[in-house]
Amino acid sequence: MNDIAALPDIAGSQPDEPKTLAEAAYRRLRRDIIEGIHPPGEKLRVEHLKDHYAVGAGTLREALQLLVTDALVVAQGQRGFRVAPISLDDFEDITRTRVLLETEALKQSIECGEDAWEANVVAAFHMLSRAETKLEEGNEGNREEWELRNQTFHEVLISASPSRWCRHFQNILYLQSERYRRLSLFRQPISRDVHSEHQAILDAVLARDVEAATSILTEHILRTLEAVRQIPSDVLS
Amino acid sequence: MNDIAALPDIAGSQPDEPKTLAEAAYRRLRRDIIEGIHPPGEKLRVEHLKDHYAVGAGTLREALQLLVTDALVVAQGQRGFRVAPISLDDFEDITRTRVLLETEALKQSIECGEDAWEANVVAAFHMLSRAETKLEEGNEGNREEWELRNQTFHEVLISASPSRWCRHFQNILYLQSERYRRLSLFRQPISRDVHSEHQAILDAVLARDVEAATSILTEHILRTLEAVRQIPSDVLS
DNA sequence: TCAATATATTTTCTCGAGATTTTAATTTAG
DNA sequence: CTAAATTAAAATCTCGAGAAAATATATTGA
CATH class of the missing domain: 1.20.120.530 (GntR ligand-binding domain-like)
Structure with missing residues (x-):
């Protein structure tokens, strides 16, 4: 065994594989938002996104909730989700x-x-x-x-x-x-x-x-x- | 009109009614966790909680995700949810x-x-x-x-x-x-x-x-x- | 008796359809 | 022609059932 293996992971660190479909969709969505594919302020319609990310409606919904945690998406009462605006x-x-x-x-x-x-x-x-x-x-x-x-x-x-x-x-x-x-x-x-x-x-x-x-x-x-x-x-x- | 009405709400402030069932369940769960009704470390089984909070499984799931935002609940991969431990x-x-x-x-x-x-x-x-x-x-x-x-x-x-x-x-x-x-x-x-x-x-x-x-x-x-x-x-x- | 495998049960996770609410379009009155 | 009201469309929110995974139990062999 190599000593370096005892250290916390730095080099080849993928922050451990997503273990659920919702989390996988969450990561892809997060990446797309950060990269600007979904521009700030854009409305995130569940029906349109579920086929693109190939998951069910409820699953995509969970992914969106996770993005609310990071404040990259804002949830507006009963009016759906939206990419967080920038200023x-x-x-x-x-x-x-x-x-x-x-x-x-x-x-x-x-x-x-x-x-x-x-x-x-x-x-x-x-x-x-x-x-x-x-x-x-x-x-x-x-x-x-x-x-x-x-x-x-x-x-x-x-x-x-x-x-x-x-x-x-x-x-x-x-x-x-x-x-x-x-x-x-x-x-x-x-x-x-x-x-x-x-x-x-x-x-x-x-x-x-x-x-x-x-x-x-x-x-x-x-x-x-x-x-x-x-x-x-x-x-x- | 009274001048005080122009000020931001302080006195009779309920932080605006929850507009969705998921959010309502979220608030009740949050209160129960903070008050210790659900002790730290307790497993939060969706099936057992959905009837107590009178919502569907998916809805309660969303509420739990919202609690993850506040770090009052931790989600463990494919092993469900748990009340955040304390120390x-x-x-x-x-x-x-x-x-x-x-x-x-x-x-x-x-x-x-x-x-x-x-x-x-x-x-x-x-x-x-x-x-x-x-x-x-x-x-x-x-x-x-x-x-x-x-x-x-x-x-x-x-x-x-x-x-x-x-x-x-x-x-x-x-x-x-x-x-x-x-x-x-x-x-x-x-x-x-x-x-x-x-x-x-x-x-x-x-x-x-x-x-x-x-x-x-x-x-x-x-x-x-x-x-x-x-x-x-x-x-x- | 203990360990390992196999089975059974429980729980989580996922999906699609129906009910409410919001948004847009159309109509009607002033 | 503008504004309010009514109707139509779209989207969100919610629910229950089925598939996948994990935990617990039982069985088998050493």
């Missing part, structure tokens, strides 16, 4: 709340993290760096991979925090911000600043410098806000 | 995360709140004080009312915060902590300290003193943690 104000709110939670979680992580956590951070950073290299070589097909590894890097950073609630809320907010980032990425490719910021966070983490790590992370997150501000308001529908 | 560690986490979010929201509220917000805070405090007076007179039947007004007071305090996400997460955490508080209240009745703390928060808010208000609120919330620590561990099952 600049909302994204500002998401970003600031995310800073609040993620810096706190990172602080706890640095204070509580053991060697294995450091190793995971280094590993996740490495995976992310490789994806960035591929992207710089012009292979746009790896963008999906970069997204995933970026998310993993941020998750691993706070994974040593004992606060399950901070992590839970952070996950929700990350999904939300991912929606906005998809929109901004079309006009603003991943800059080298992003990579150097990730590097700086890694360095601060390994130096166990809470102050530096949190302030860099804050700047890093707020930068995304600036990117979204560049989007013409008509795209936000 | 002292979990409550510590809940409390600390709540402090983080609620102090931030209160700070924003004080900075952004207008006259109408102040009026709402004063009104909610008054409602709460009256309920406390009734309780001191020995009428235990008003405990339910006090719970509701205490929640309303805390909600109104942060209602002027522009951060919908902070308020959303705070609502979830409040429901969670209410579960634990129900357990502690049996052996520790509402002390006069609680009332004086509410008074102190009100004073600080009216003085627009962010520093004082947030520190008192922090102490206030952490005090509940101490109360729960007094519970024998066997009650936590």
Whole structure:
């Protein structure tokens, strides 16, 4: 047996297969909403969607309820479901709340993290760096991979925090911000600043410098806000 | 028309009638879980519950999914639903995360709140004080009312915060902590300290003193943690 | 007696059809 | 021609029955 197998899963981590049809439909729907296939504000008619996702009406209904949990879908009394709308104000709110939670979680992580956590951070950073290299070589097909590894890097950073609630809320907010980032990425490719910021966070983490790590992370997150501000308001529908 | 009618609803506020059977069942189930009728860890069999709550199987299923949103119920793959377990560690986490979010929201509220917000805070405090007076007179039947007004007071305090996400997460955490508080209240009745703390928060808010208000609120919330620590561990099952 | 396999029961999960409610279209009155 | 009211269409919500899975029980062999 390899030692690395004892560590929490980072690399080949599919967050365990969906064990129910409802959950499978939930994941596909979530992906389609985040990617903008179902635009913000669109009405989600059960009858039209059940055949496309190849499940029964009640099953699709459950999937929609799960999406309400993530606030990607809003349920309106007796008037069905709708993709959650987006706005600049909302994204500002998401970003600031995310800073609040993620810096706190990172602080706890640095204070509580053991060697294995450091190793995971280094590993996740490495995976992310490789994806960035591929992207710089012009292979746009790896963008999906970069997204995933970026998310993993941020998750691993706070994974040593004992606060399950901070992590839970952070996950929700990350999904939300991912929606906005998809929109901004079309006009603003991943800059080298992003990579150097990730590097700086890694360095601060390994130096166990809470102050530096949190302030860099804050700047890093707020930068995304600036990117979204560049989007013409008509795209936000 | 009375001026007070223009203000957001405080007094006679039922959070708008449930418009669907699923939501009605959801609310009753939520109440029963918080009150401990369904103890932590209990298996929630759909077949047994559908007749008690007088709804169909699919409908009750939806209600359970909604409860997963509030993390009061956990869904386990293909093995049904279960009341979320409780633990002292979990409550510590809940409390600390709540402090983080609620102090931030209160700070924003004080900075952004207008006259109408102040009026709402004063009104909610008054409602709460009256309920406390009734309780001191020995009428235990008003405990339910006090719970509701205490929640309303805390909600109104942060209602002027522009951060919908902070308020959303705070609502979830409040429901969670209410579960634990129900357990502690049996052996520790509402002390006069609680009332004086509410008074102190009100004073600080009216003085627009962010520093004082947030520190008192922090102490206030952490005090509940101490109360729960007094519970024998066997009650936590 | 214990372990492993096989059977039986229970429970969850899924589907399609019917009842209510909402939304859109049409008609009618002013 | 506008606005309210009536009618028609669509969609949501709800229910009960059947299929798949998991748990519990019983049986068999060592």
